[in-house]
Amino acid sequence: MITLKQVHKYYSVGKNKLHVLKGLDVDIQEGELVSIMGSSGSGKSTMLNILGILDDYDEGEYHLNNTLIQNLSAKKAAYYRNRFLGFVFQSFNLLSFKTAQENVALPLYYQKVGRRKRNKLAMEYLEMVGLSDRADHTPSELSGGQKQRVALARALISQPKVILADEPTGALDTQTTQEVMDIFKEVHRKGITVVIVTHENEIAEQTDRVIRLRDGIIESDKVKQEELTVKE
């Protein structure tokens, strides 16, 4: 599903070039639940942004669903993001002036799905995350956990191949963290590939595979044995 081959990324800071990703090789199969860990500055967020076509890379190759993602036009990139990817952010990134239902329906608006169908589907996904009674509330009327569940519903509504989450529980307390993680696991059971960036061990422990980054290099890439045996 996701293949990175010797991916490099530089940031220019003033006259200096900062080498953030120093040749990553990653291969994530369809249906995996993967966490990316690392201290701040390790390049984990940069990697996620490249996976999400939110940022571009300087060297190497990135294949998403067997399509080479390189030098895409803004329109093409928007198309791939819309069809293949779903995002969950640490700061939720819900549109404050829209209701929960409208926020969830937004990706379908960009897929040119009709309004009635859009709202119906949005209701179904809100129900899935257990928030159908909050459909008419704006984000400011929701708790942090509720916001993140709305964001998850929004990420899922376009039926993406991959869900990318950047510190999805970073702003949540322990209990709501677990609620959100349960939804991620449920999504994973449906066969959707999930990539979570986190620095919390409790989160990483709940995933099948942990990729540790350090200074732009993959330090370790461990697949949990028991999970594998269960699968096989």
Add this chain to the structure above:
Amino acid sequence: MFDLDKWQEILGTMRKNKLRTFLTAFGVFWGIFMLVLLLGAGRGMQNGVQREFGNEAKNSLWIWQGKTTIPYQGMKPGRQIRFTNDDYEALAREVPGLASLARRNRLGGEYTLNYKTKNGSFPLYGANSTFFEINGETVLKGRFFNPNDLAEKRKVMILGRRAREVLFGDSIPPIGKYVNVKGVYFKVIGTYELDGGNGRREERSYIPFSTYQSIFDTKRRVNLMGALAKEGVSAAQVEEGVRKVLAARHRFSVDDKQAIGINNNEENFKRFTGLFAGIEAFVWFVGIGTLIAGIVGVSNIMLIIVKERTKEIGVRKALGATPWSIISLILQESVFITALSGYLGLLLGAGLLELMSIGIRQIEKSGGQAPYFTHPEVDLRVAIAATIILVISGAFAGLVPALKAARVKPIEALRAE
């Protein structure tokens, strides 16, 4: 192409961001509103000045008697020049480029105009028909003098609107009635109106010049003469001719400007035309300034809006919005707001001017007058053009940052606060 979904998206965004929408709308509204008021006030001033000028023929001149100030052919200065019928006939005969000549005398002394029990202390004049052509009176009812009135010295009279109101009131038709002045009865054949002079010009009444001379002035004197230049001849040329002929007849120097008075309307008119041009230029200067201020205001707000929405743009992009969908969303919103509020400003400004116009008309009806100001109105084409310019420039002001925002990498837009 009408995209209902997009409009719902835009209207929803506007409804949820009331302050932002209001600020943009108010900037545009105020710019257009002030521009319309300004243009209207400028036009009102111009109309007011034009009214003071009255309806006088523009290529004409008035000639009156003066005193010599330059010694000439052995005669001392200070000699009073007096016109007679002979001067009038000489001018008609000898001045080149003359279309027609008028004369008018005023009856001096104490007298009143009387109709039955009503009377009014209004001035009586004798004049020929050409006089009205130059002075600008227009018939309200009946007619002016015909050649027979003058040739047969008929005792007929033309009344100004004000004199008619006082002598006859509103209910009695004046035509055919007889007005008594100093024991002589004149049959009213017409009434007239004439702008300017705060209505005093409509207090006058006129009888044929020949009648006037035969009844009130047997010395064949002429007090005031008016000359109308032929088409294509300048009033200045006629003025020169008049001066020459009268100087020869009365033996004063052609350079003696005080011996006879000449008021050249053409030159007055030129001065007024200059004044109008000045007012117009001023109005345009301030108007364009207002418009620029409006454009700057709208541009400013558009810049802030796009900046404020950078994060939202990032979110939309992450969800699959194409650059064009972002640009068109912002542009359509700004054009919609500016067009609507511009139209509102236009409507309210024009409405206010219309109210002022009605108010001024009421005041004028009750006899008062706002000096140098009447009938403010706005050229609708100019106002609409201004609105369109404002909408386009507002959209353009939004376009540049919108394009920039659409080009920014989504990750940078998402990072914005």
